Amino acid sequence: MLGWIGLSIGLLIGSALGAAVAFRADRSSLAIGTAGSILACVTGAAASIAALVSSLEESFLADWPLPIGEIHVGLDSLSAFFLACIFVISGLVTVYGAGYLRPYIGKRRLAPALTFFNLLVAAMVALVIARDGIFFLVAWEVMSFASFFLVTFENDREDVRRAGMTYLIASQLGVAFLFAMFALLGHSAGSFNFDSFAGNVPAGGSLAGICFLLAVVGFGTKAGFVPLHIWLPDAHPAAPSHVSALMSGVMIKMGIYGLLRTLLFLGSPPAWWGALLVGIGIVTGISGVLHALTQRDIKRLLAYSSVENIGIIALGLGVGIIGQSHGNGAVAFLGYAGALLHVFNHGLFKSLLFEGAGSVLHATGTRNIESLGGLYRHMPVTGLTFLAGSLAICGLPLFNGFASEWLVYLGAFQAGSGLPAAWGVTAIAAIPALALIGALAVACFVRAFGVVFLGESRTEAVTGAHEAGIAMRLPMIVTAVLCAVVGIWPAGALRLIAPAVQMFTHAAATTETLESLTAITRIASVLAGLVIVLVLARKVLLRGREVSQAPTWGCGYALPTPRMQYSAASFVEPLLRPFMALIPIRVRRDGPNGFFPVKATYEERLGDAAGERVLAPASRAFIQALSRVRIIQQGRIQLYLVYIAATLVILLVWQLAGVTGR
Amino acid sequence: MKDYADLLLLLVAVSNLYIVATSRLNSCVRASAIQGAALALLPLVLWTSGFNVQLFHLAVICAGTLAIKAIVIPILVSRAIREANVRREVDPSVSLHSSVLLAGLLMGISFWMSTVLVLPRPAPTMLLVPVAFATLLTGFLVLISRRQAITHVIGYLLIENGVFIFGQTLAREVPFAVELGILLDLLVGIFVMGIAINHISREFDHIDTELLSTLKD
Amino acid sequence: MVFAVLVAFPALLGLVALYTRNVRVALTLLLVGAGMHLLATGWLWTIPGGLELSWMFKLDVLGLLFLTLTSILFLAASLYSIPYLMHGTHGEQAAPHRFIPCLLWFLSCMSLVATTQHLALMWAAVEGTTLASAPLVYFYRRKSALEAAWKYLLLCSVGIALALLGTFFLGIAATASSQTHAGLSLSSLMSVAPTMAKPWLKAAFVLALVGYGTKMGLAPMHTWLPDTHSQAPSPVSALLSGALLNCAFLAILRFYQICIASGDAAFARTLLITMGIISIAVACAFMVRQRDYKRLFAYSSIENMGIMAVGVGLGGMAVYGAMFHAVSHSVCKAGLFFVAGNVLREFGTTRVSEVRGLTQRLPVSGVLLTILMLAIGGTPPFGPFWSEFIIFQTAIGSHPWLGIVFVTLLAIAFLGMGGVLLPMLQGSSSSPIQNRKESTLSVVTPLAMACGVLALGVYLPPVLSDLLHRAAGLLGG
């Protein structure tokens, strides 16, 4: 199977180069890039799913003179699972991207978009099969920079440039921690080979602990743990929508993969790692969805909800680790399974939602949901798929989001009853957190879907809206169907990922979970049946009676206008009131003043807590400190001579003080 | 004959003080010329005091030093002064009195240093090391506390002289071709600096290096 | 013979060139000199164990390494400087007739530094490089260039004077041992090193570190470096950064060899690490929000010199890393200065704020600048990544805190550089795009450098890595 994976990497890189070479002819580079990526994704998806089903292990060591490290790749269930995610979602997104980029032809060079897109996919694949620290880092960095150049694709826009810079800073500071981790491991193990790590790091020791913390920070930056998430909400709106879909759907999961891989070679984890992850998950999930509620830029909203879902994944991991550390196979299985399944699910519905946002952006030219509304009638397919995505991301039954959250819940419940109280409490903390997150998510996506697609159109931006092209519609439909399938038949999905989960815990707890999941299928079908019955019932009841159309009942008000609809901001206002302490708010108001006020304006901006209360002040202080250092270079040659003399004296005194004592 | 050597070294020290003390550029140059001459004689005196070197080597070094340090360089510098019509006064950023005091202090420091850093093999004369240090430090003092480019050249010259005196302690370790090379470097260095000073005086109508501080961050 | 080609021949060519008024003839002389030099160097590679000729010339792997770097960079620089001398210098008053001779003398002095092991002679050669390159800095006849040249001349001469003192101290330290006169040649000094007088040895190394360190650009003696690099014409900046700083570093390494031979190099290593870290830190402070892109590259050179110093100071595997870094940095930085030259010619300014939309105006140079920026920033899979990672790994193993500081500073430096360069590359330039074709010569040299730095990253030829290992072996690596 590795051969096939290698082939698809080759295809990706080859098509990337091809697209780059053909940079003068946009159409051909678009064709080359898309074709190569689709081919590679089909090949890779087939290979990785086959590997996952047969849960085979492979490894290959290339003989190639690198200064350090070696090109060592391998394939196991975990890799196969993530490969499947990468290939499936990337393939769908590629098709969408082909449709999304078409209007740019002639307006802007397309080659970079395609080249870096394929490079990004290739880098992620290489990352997942890497079995050597250095090779891993190389792939990681290529991934970061490819995505950076994709984010700054429309770099003539100021906000895009700023977002790119934020992303660059975040990813580079993050990778510094990974450098530190691998350097430490490589130093203690004498080699950068993952297998040698596994052997040489005493499990649960201080070294393992330090490495775990480094990994949490380093990988967490990419995954978007709060407060390291700060780059996400800037980068996603800046990037072209299909890139946002890929980044949010797949790339940030590479952080999760890294964390899982680290857990594998750091040996059996102590319980506090799990507690830490549960804590991170709670903070990340809640603050992510809270900030999502405050956004009016639909892609920012989606980005924040990615942060939220990463939080859910972290909760799952935390519960799993706590279970694993207490040798409670069932809890461990449920936690890890929930996390992994949610990785896949979130990949599906988040890419779907970003694609939907992309087609809305295409149709109306705006990302501000306050100026949208009533889009459903113009773009039914987008609307329907977006609704499916919203239901899925809220974790509501019939769709895949529910299955994974259900697993995490179940794990937490079991942990509460099966573990010593101290750790039980930590695991159980996940339950109310998930409940709160779920309720907030429902509010958030009712708002998003309702304000964008339902009701009357708030501005004329919508009037000219048109449904997206087939190349964009098709992937959305397929993804939505996949969401529904996994949601209605979760047992199959679980059976597929079980081998990956069992790398962490050898739990036979699968069977009971599986039959519960089949029960879910049963109930889902009952629900679907009930709905159909009711629909028919209504048809029957209404037969022969007059069904009339009328304007919406305005409670007696004669002339309702679209601008009188509830706006997105007013929708969340009462909901956010209890949480306002957590969200920095900037108010700008002028007037009404004077006896005959002319006009008055009032504006509220809800910012990002971590960004505005922690990171921004820190960076400002840092720049200040640097500018204080700069006074040493002030141009006067006498001063420079003083530096030389002073250095000489200081060093001489320092070195000779000891020696000449005798 | 040792006391002759000490005499020469004393002369060097005095010339240091004089360079620091005087307010006139030309006298600075003259003092440096005298110092150069003294340095040129130094190896000879040391040789007569039984510090044995090959005669040829000795002669070449003495002649070369005399020629370059006592004659050519002073001429170069004074020509630079003439052509670049600079003010004839040094304008120190530290007042002359205090710079004299500083020079005295530096002298003291260098005596102390010579007691700290003892030569593994006894030097031909006790004064050699302290005077060498003093000359070096005085060079730095001139470089740092004077504003004109010319005085910078002189400061550099003083530093070189200090190093030269040290060189005397191991005259025989260095093949004289190298020693000549060193002298040559010094010469060319001063020469290039002179040219630079010319350019400077043409570009900025005088050579106060305070003006040479536009490049900064 | 070969040493004559390396040292004397360029000097002679320089003399000839001084008296030819015709630029083309001078150029041919320059290219001939560079080519011959490269050929001679290549021939030296074929000789297994080094080469010795009298007390004057002695070549070991260390010398060979730096000689090769010098030779390659010089050829690249002279190719790149052809357009400078042929099609005028975009309006600015310049002195081309001094340019080529000084360049050639510069080459001969640097070759002498690499090929001699007599410390005093090496000192003379290093001083020679200063004197030969000062006129090059003053190529453009502007006040700022003159100021830069003056600072360069004075600061480096003073520093070098200290280095000479250090050399003498070494001789004095050697006299402690026995009645035999050790002389100042490396081998003999190393033989008597164990019996040297420690205080003098230490003082000698400190003096050499400060003296040659001034020339190498270690903070806080680096002050001349940004001025000079920003004022000199780009090919000269490339040579200064890529070749000259290495030569100064080589001089320090010679002293370090003696310290190793003397048995306790611990103090020298501490000194190297200290100065290195200080240099990196200072450079970082100036790279963030830098307003002048040539100064930016200059500061990045300071940073990389610091990295090498730290690497050598750490010892062990890191020395190999430092040697590797010397190579990759030279190649990368030269390429960066070449590209900077193109940018300067296109936009006519070194101010970052006035350069926008570079990838639109100069597609090739823009892409090259991007690649080289990533490379010098230590991103895989380019050369500097490996060297920096090796050094970092050794650091985190032996002094964890040092490693943390090191990697943090590197990250800051890279981000500072990106923060300055990306706005130049991105966006759309304010002035209308005149799609001027980029001249081949001005693009092919940086392209070659970029390919080189990439090649170093993805495939390290065994012969080179073997040389690096041997060189590191000389430095206790």
Add this chain to the structure above:
Amino acid sequence: MLEIVIHIALLILFPPLLLGLINKTKSWFAGRTGPPLLQAYFDIAKLLRKGAVYSRTTTWVFRAGPIVSLGSVLSAGLILPLASNVAPLGFTGDVILFAYLLGLSRFFTMAAALDTGSAFEGMGASREAAFAVPAEPALFLSLAIVCIPAKAASFQAAWDALPWALWGGAHPAYLAAAIALFAVMLAENSRIPVDDPNTHLELTMIHEVMVLDHSGPDFAFILYGSAMKLFIIAALLVHVLLPIPEHLSWTGVILLCLGEAALAVLIGVVESVVARLRLTRVPQFLIGASVLAGIGLAIALYRGAA
């Protein structure tokens, strides 16, 4: 088989009666005769026989609202044990599905409200969301309280493991759970003090204002659905409070019915004697309930551990 039939019969037939009971109680307090006990049945029947008016603004989402919400409440009722400890579709982890089915119904009700494009309905949806957020943790925490001792997240196991809850005095935790569930019940079914079902000013409505535009069968479904929602949450509470036998028996049915009726009366009493809270105070009320449930959970955990 019989169990299932009885379960479904109870689920289908009982709910509207609760509304009647509540209204009777309230009118008794008010000293009126009030509407007949079966009024709710009559209303639903009448509505089912009417035609429908749909707003031009709306899409199919508007029409899906009542149906999906009723369907999901029904299926929630199918996984919740009523007269015994077993439910037709119960399984391990059904408690989670139960809560999320209620969430699904809420999602569609709100979406339908937003679909009308009317300010009032938007307002109603916004308030619904605002109150659901603090209510959700309370619900889950109380579910956790009853599930932890059972060592399984399923109703059946929970009810099996349930001691003679409050009466046995075994677990003060259950008291907390019961109170929290009662608060949740009031909030979820828009009862005083959270919402006033028979207010006549749209600006003060919450649930009612969301469904303003529905008419005919759709509105019937909505009425029926909300009654059923009340019924199932009450059933949950009854199971916590009363010792319902494990297997189907008349005592179980009777206990359930009595319990439901008692709760309905209790609600009526509350609605008659308690004033409605200011909208801004409602979240505090529910957060209080969550905190209470959290304390209860802690107690349950440490009792379980000890």
